[in-house]
């Protein structure tokens with residue numbers, strides 16, 4: 001009953017997170033696009049910044065961007081802040097459900113750092129407000145008047161926090177935390193800088209005065225930051241599906257390449273109307289090649305290099321024994337693990353057929369990437385990993401005639 005409740009909460013949080021996230025990022029992309037494509041009207045009416053015509057879903061839309069006289073303030077004004085608010089709140093709920101509540105297996109990796117689950121949660125929870133504070137101060141104080149310096153400081157804040165994550169957390173948790181951090185900076189920007197600036201704009205309009213330009217300028221700056229944060233953030237949120245990235249010994253380097261590369265693509269999309277189009281594929285290709293080069297280097301280094309050599313034949317019985325001692329506490333229809341009450345990803349190793357069918361996956365996760373057993377909770381040895389790898393290389397045979405099926 002309890003585990004179903006927890007799965008239900010998990011499902012709802014993830015679903016809400018995805019929907020709110022699509023709405024938030026989608027809106028933000030649309031407004032960015034609008035701003036870049038506005039046409040300056042020929043009949044320069046007072047207050048008109050620009051306008052644009054669009055066709056979408058069965059109608060023409062004309063949008064005008066303008067400043068208003070106090071008397072023109074509309075009765076209903078639509079805000080776009082809750083998409084962000086809900087994305088962040090559901091994201092934090094997921095952080096708690098997926099990571100904090102199972103920190104011993106999802107955040108701690110004894111091969112990275114032997115810390116307690118509570119320490120891991122503490123590091124995570126403290127890092128987010130601290131990093132936002134450091135980032136916010138670098139733009140709010142006098143330093144913010146020197147954008148290059150402030151930009152370098154911003155990168156330093158993200159890198160420093162990431163270094164902490166990669167020092168103390170499992171690869172997967174470190175990746176997700178960099179994402180949570182970026183998402184938190186973006187959310188702070190919305191609620192502490194951009195929304196207050198919009199309130200001030202409305203107040204200034206109602207009072208018939210100019211908006212304080214400093215406030216508007218800051219909001220624009222933060223909105224540009226959020227624009228560049230988007231693509232790295234979205235990759236990180238998907239990274240859980242790509243164990244070769246986060247389980248890479250230089251996982252932080254891969255993340256850096258992908259983050260800078262994707263922010264660079266965002267930049268090209270921003271300037272594409274003023275820049276030669278060929279830059280697009282060129283830069284994309286450049287960073288993807290770099291990324292795959294890193295991955296390939298990793299796979300060559302990882303394959304067996306740090307495992308004891310196993311050259312003798314590995315009978316299936318030995319494999320089944322390893323799997324049952326090291327894997328089926330989770331990967332079984334009746335798991336005994338305290339956290340995983342149903343088999344993770346539906347993967348089950350209860351019968352010899354199930355083991356043989358998943359031979360390649362077993363090698364990938366337990367031998368090449370070493371991301372299984374999760375946090376090595378079941379204490380698999382290097383010799384056992386080598387035996388699993390050798391068994392797969394030798395053809396992943398099932399039980400021989402007469403051998404007892406597990």
Ligand code: HEC
Pocket residue numbers: 105323326327328329330331337340344345347361362365366371372373374377378380
């Ligand atoms: C403590 C629980 C636990 C143990 C023990 C464990 N796993 Fe996993 N396993 C998981 C979780 C959780 C996932 C899903 C998350 C992921 O893919 O990292 C998973 C996913 C996998 C996947 C990917 C499945 C897919 O469809 O993507 C493979 C393969 C795998 N485990 C193999 C193993 C092997 C082999 C062992 C033993 C050497 C093992 N696991 C031990 C928890 C565990």
